[in-house]
Amino acid sequence: MAQTNTTGDRIFGAILFVAAASILVIVAAMIAMMTSNSLPTIQKFGFGFLTGSTWNPSSGEFGALPFIYGTIVSSLIAVVISVPISLGIAIFLTEQAPVRIARPIAFLVELLAAIPSVVYGLWGIFVLAPFIREYLGWFLQTYLGFIPLFQGRLTGIGMMTGGIILAIMITPIITAVVRDVLEAVPTTQRDAALALGATKWETTQIVLSNAASGIAGAVVLGLGRAIGETMAVTMVIGNVPQITTQLFEPGYTIASVLAANFAEARDPLYFSALIEIGLILFLVTFVVNALAKLLVVSVTSKGGGTAKHA
Amino acid sequence: MKSNLKTLSVLFCLLFATALFAACSGQPMGDGGGSSSGGAATSGASQRLQGVGASFPKPIYEKWVNEYGKVNTGARIDYQSTGSSAGIKAVQQQTADFGASDEPMTGEEMTAAQSEVLHIPTVLGAVVLTYNVEGLSAPLKLSPQTVVDIFLGRIKKWNDPKIAADNSGVNLPDREITVVYRSDGSGTTNVFNNYLGKVSPDWTVKGQNMTLPQGVGLGAQRNDGVMGQVKQTPNTIGYVELTFAKANNLPSALIKNAAGNFVEATIETVTAAAADSVQTTPDDLRVDITNAAGANAYPISSYTYILAYKDQKDAGKGKLLSDFLWWATHDGQAFARDLHYAQLPAGIVTKVENRLKLMTSGGQPIRK
Numbered sequence: 081m082a083q084t085n086t087t088g089d090r091i092f093g094a095i096l097f098v099a100a101a102s103i104l105v106i107v108a109a110m111i112a113m114m115t116s117n118s119l120p121t122i123q124k125f126g127f128g129f130l131t132g133s134t135w136n137p138s139s140g141e142f143g144a145l146p147f148i149y150g151t152i153v154s155s156l157i158a159v160v161i162s163v164p165i166s167l168g169i170a171i172f173l174t175e176q177a178p179v180r181i182a183r184p185i186a187f188l189v190e191l192l193a194a195i196p197s198v199v200y201g202l203w204g205i206f207v208l209a210p211f212i213r214e215y216l217g218w219f220l221q222t223y224l225g226f227i228p229l230f231q232g233r234l235t236g237i238g239m240m241t242g243g244i245i246l247a248i249m250i251t252p253i254i255t256a257v258v259r260d261v262l263e264a265v266p267t268t269q270r271d272a273a274l275a276l277g278a279t280k281w282e283t284t285q286i287v288l289s290n291a292a293s294g295i296a297g298a299v300v301l302g303l304g305r306a307i308g309e310t311m312a313v314t315m316v317i318g319n320v321p322q323i324t325t326q327l328f329e330p331g332y333t334i335a336s337v338l339a340a341n342f343a344e345a346r347d348p349l350y351f352s353a354l355i356e357i358g359l360i361l362f363l364v365t366f367v368v369n370a371l372a373k374l375l376v377v378s379v380t381s382k383g384g385g386t387a388k389h390a
Numbered sequence: 391m392k393s394n395l396k397t398l399s400v401l402f403c404l405l406f407a408t409a410l411f412a413a414c415s416g417q418p419m420g421d422g423g424g425s426s427s428g429g430a431a432t433s434g435a436s437q438r439l440q441g442v443g444a445s446f447p448k449p450i451y452e453k454w455v456n457e458y459g460k461v462n463t464g465a466r467i468d469y470q471s472t473g474s475s476a477g478i479k480a481v482q483q484q485t486a487d488f489g490a491s492d493e494p495m496t497g498e499e500m501t502a503a504q505s506e507v508l509h510i511p512t513v514l515g516a517v518v519l520t521y522n523v524e525g526l527s528a529p530l531k532l533s534p535q536t537v538v539d540i541f542l543g544r545i546k547k548w549n550d551p552k553i554a555a556d557n558s559g560v561n562l563p564d565r566e567i568t569v570v571y572r573s574d575g576s577g578t579t580n581v582f583n584n585y586l587g588k589v590s591p592d593w594t595v596k597g598q599n600m601t602l603p604q605g606v607g608l609g610a611q612r613n614d615g616v617m618g619q620v621k622q623t624p625n626t627i628g629y630v631e632l633t634f635a636k637a638n639n640l641p642s643a644l645i646k647n648a649a650g651n652f653v654e655a656t657i658e659t660v661t662a663a664a665a666d667s668v669q670t671t672p673d674d675l676r677v678d679i680t681n682a683a684g685a686n687a688y689p690i691s692s693y694t695y696i697l698a699y700k701d702q703k704d705a706g707k708g709k710l711l712s713d714f715l716w717w718a719t720h721d722g723q724a725f726a727r728d729l730h731y732a733q734l735p736a737g738i739v740t741k742v743e744n745r746l747k748l749m750t751s752g753g754q755p756i757r758k
Contacts, residue, residue, distance in 0.1 A: 137599040138583070155569075205618050214621075235623050237608050255680050315618075319573035319609025320602075330608050332573075341609050343473040343600050344575025 110362070120349055129356060135321040137341075142226035142353040143260040144360060145322035150239065150331035151364070154313060155306040157243025157327070158250055165247075165300055166254035173255075174262040175270075175284050186259070193252035201315030204245045209236030209316060212244075212371035217328055234325030235318075242317035246309055257301060261294030262287060300372035307365060310335040334361040437710040439467045443477020443490025446577055446631060447694045449729050450513055451490070454722050458714055461721075465542060465710055474577050475598075479695045481507050487707055490696035492577025494676035506700040508745050509675045509692040510715050513723075514732035516632040516660045517582045517642040518690075522620050523548055523627075524563045529654070531556045533646040534589035534681075534689070540627060542608035543568055548625060556646070564623065570619045570628030571600040573609025578631050581692040584682035589689075632660065636730035647689040648681050659688035660732035668737035675741055691732070701750050709749040716746055716757070 115122075121129055121142060132143020173182045196289060213236030220230040232238070265287045273283040288295070310333075318330020320339065334357055345351040417448065441451070448471040455467045469490070477489035482503040494509055503547055532540075536552050539545040545552055549562040572579045575598035583600070586593040595601050600609075608626075610619045613634040620628045621641075627643075632655050635642050646651040653659050666684030671677045681689045696715060702708025719742045723733045734742070749756045 136595075136601045138596045138601055139594070199722055209622060229604070233566065233568070233605070235608060235626075237577070237619065237623065314573075314611055315615065319611070320604075320607065322604050329605075334572075340574035340609075344475045344476065346475040348573075348596065 100109075104177055111203075111323065111350050111359075111374055114355055114359040118254070118352050118359055120352035121356045122126065122352075129353075130360070133323055136348065137345075137350050137353075141312030142349070144334075144353075144357050146323050147214055147334045147337050147357060148360065148364070149323045150314070150317065151333040151335070151361070153243040153327075154239050154246055154317060154333060155303055157240065158306040159299065161244065161247035161305055162251045162265050164300060165260060166251050166298070167257045167295070169251070170262055171258055171284060171288075175280070176285065189252045189255050191257070192248070195311060196378075197249065197312040197378075198315075200216065200245055200249055201312040204241060204312060204316035208244060209241055212236045212241055227329050228325050232384060237316055237318045237328075237330055238319055238328045239317060240327040242313045242333070243327070246306045249309060249312060250305050252299045253305055255303040256289075257298035258295055259323040261291045261298065264294070265290050274310075295373065300368065303368060303372075306367060307361070307368065308335055309340045314315050314339060334358075364371035397436070411669075426620075426722035435455055437465055437706050439487040439707060439710055439714070440703045441467065441469045441490060441520055441696070442480040442486040442491045443470075443487045443648075443697070444473055444474040444577060444694055445471035446492050446515055446633075447490060447731070449510060449633070450731050451725060453725050453729060454714075457722070457725060458717055462710075462713065463715065466660040467710075468713060475575070477697060484699070488711055490695065492692065492694045493580055493678075495697065496555040501597050503666060504612065508698045508700050508748065509700055510696045510719070510742055511675055511734060511738060512696055512715075512718055513726050513734065514660050514664055514691055515581075516655045516663075516688055516691040516732070517578055517585070517629050518532055518632050518635040518640070518655045519627060519629050519645065520617070521627040521643060522624055522641075524565060524624050525561055526563075528557070528560050529641065530560075530643040530648070532654045534586075537591050538590040538644070539569055539607070541571075541586065541602060543569075543603050551684050555670060556652070565625040568623060568626045569602065569607035569617050570623070570698060571602065571607050571627050572616060572629070573600070574611050575599050576612075577692075577694075578629065581678075581680060581690060582629050584678055584692075585690045588681045595731070604632075626710075632732075633730040645689055645743070647685075647687050648683050649685045649687070651685055653686060653688050655688045655690070655729065656700055657732045658728060659686055660691040661735055663687035663689065664693070664732070664738055666736035668735060671738065671741065673741060673744065675745060681744070698749065701747060702756065703751070705756075708749060708756050712746055712749050712756045716743075719743075719746075 086198070117170055125142060127133065129142060129144055130148070132141070133145045134141045134143045135146055169185070174184055177185065199342050213234055217234040217236070217240075221234060224230050269286060269290065273286050278286070313333055314336040317336065318331060319336060320330040321330050321332045321337070322329070324331075338354055340360055342354055345354055448469065451469045455469060458467070459465060461596045473544070474491040474493060477491045478499055481489035482487040482499065484504055486600055492515075493505065495503075519532065523530065532553070533556055536545065536556065539552060547564060547565060548567055549564045555561055577598065579600050580598045583593070583595050583597060587596065592737060608623075610621055610628070611614045613630045616628040616630050617634070617638060617640060620626045622706055630640065635655070642655055644654050647653050663679050663682040666687045667677065667682045673696075675693075679691055679693070682691065698711055698715065702711065719734060720740055726733045747755065748758050
């Protein structure tokens with residue numbers, strides 16, 4: 081009896097180990113494949129691939145900077161817009177709203193997360209782009225046009241539109257995670273704060289400081305989704321490999337250029353350039369996640385400190 | 391026990407790595423599988439062909455496969471539209487029974503192929519300039535240099551004298567032009583680049599990707615992306631495939647051809663471009679017919695090809711492919727019009743017949 085038990089344990093342990101190890105193997109295999117396939121451009125352009133701003137497949141010039149720039153800018157716009165809204169929704173749902181109102185709102189937020197990205201893209205082209213062209217862009221250019229960010233040709237298609245679409249797409253993710261995090265904060269803390277005479281706002285502050293690490297994690301999850309999102313962004317960002325501070329001008333993201341050009345890349349150097357861009361996206365995501373972990377660690381220790389004082 | 395666990399896990403890892411390795415080296419394994427299944431098909435009653443390639447002719451190929459199935463019951467042809475580049479790669483590495491491409495293979499690509507490839511044109515298409523100009527009622531007329539200047543950002547406004555010169559009496563708005571182009575690699579862009587390069591030395595962009603000077607255009611994915619952007623954004627101009635423009639009733643510009651006439655893109659003017667080029671078309675049919683001479687030729691027209699091995703390893707498959715291509719370039723042409731493809735002119739069909747007669751299997755010609 082005891083004998084069979086240990087054999088079972090051993091097999092079970094081995095299976096678990098293989099499952100865990102397979103992740104390492106998969107990641108290693110992906111990096112190896114992408115690196116070996118991008119060798120032609122790595123050898124030809126070296127580090128210049130990352131800093132080059134000209135992307136011209138017909139003349140064999142490949143610089144990935146416009147795509148890196150476009151990915152970062154559109155994702156940043158998304159996070160800047162989405163974080164306050166998501167935090168607002170989540171705090172409202174957990175701290176303020178009566179269940180009667182909280183339920184339908186929470187349901188709608190979850191519904192947003194379930195909408196396929198191509199639908200967001202279509203909505204972007206047919207609703208958001210005209211709105212930005214006729215109203216938002218017009219307003220910003222007329223009254224804040226002296227700021228370089230708001231200059232440029234107003235076609236309704238561009239990095240601003242891409243960023244706003246992304247903001248809408250990542251809001252449900254950030255909201256859902258923040259809500260879970262806030263709900264995990266013990267009710268006793270709120271009761272204690274209220275009993276000490278704290279206002280609702282002060283109570284919320286205490287809850288937020290205790291949940292800070294989780295909130296940071298939620299934001300990074302959203303950022304990760306924004307960086308990798310392909311379809312909806314492709315449809316509204318304008319797909320022009322250029323670097324400009326004018327947010328109404330078109331841009332291009334890494335995921336978009338990969339999706340658009342992979343199937344028809346006939347020239348081996350072009351193919352290699354696309355693979356290397358994929359590798360960069362992989363590494364960028366890796367770095368973002370690593371930074372997020374560091375952030376979470378630093379916030380956790382600080383948050384813990386505050387909690388003790390409170 | 392701990393060491394046992396280690397041994398076990400190492401074993402599992404090895405197993406996993408082997409599986410992974412087998413999956414990675416799937417290319418040659420797949421090849422072997424393909425030829426053996428081909429052998430099995432020969433012994434069976436029905437023949438099966440697998441084609442890979444261009445997405446532009448997919449609707450007509452699907453129609454043909456369907457209609458041909460009625461003529462030759464038992465024939466089964468599958469076509470995967472994964473792009474012209476995939477079609478060329480497939481015939482180079484012989485991973486499909488035939489390939490399809492919107493443009494002929496280059497000499498280099500022919501040399502890299504494992505066996506000689508025949509180019510069989512099947513139908514014709516064209517690139518259409520579609521636009522959305524506020525208050526414009528008459529169809530826009532454009533001369534080649536004007537198109538080049540618009541796409542290079544040298545002509546910035548719709549009421550530019552160069553555009554107005556070809557559109558006398560038409561009210562053109564004092565608005566900035568936004569160019570919409572294909573951001574994905576495509577045969578459509580390739581034909582358009584080819585044409586612009588022929589009509590103007592200023593145009594240096596080649597191949598399947600469009601590159602415009604900074605600040606000129608917007609990129610959109612596929613024909614429907616370009617259409618959406620042009621429809622939605624005022625004062626834009628973009629280019630799409632003729633079949634797509636016709637199916638969606640998009641406005642299309644009249645282009646001044648080599649003979650100096652403004653010609654609308656229609657099935658007839660595209661066929662005319664091919665017919666007017668018959669004299670100059672080489673026997674291997676690898677040709678581009680942009681900027682064709684002829685009074686009624688639409689200048690941005692092109693063939694789409696099926697790529698077939700000259701030497702068919704499997705006699706049964708070779709016979710079926712030869713019969714299918716013969717049928718498609720003769721009886722099958724009748725189905726082209728409804729799907730907005732232009733038919734092959736008679737002079738080209740004769741040349742196609744000569745090419746199909748070159749197909750052999752085991753040293754014997756398939757078609758006597």
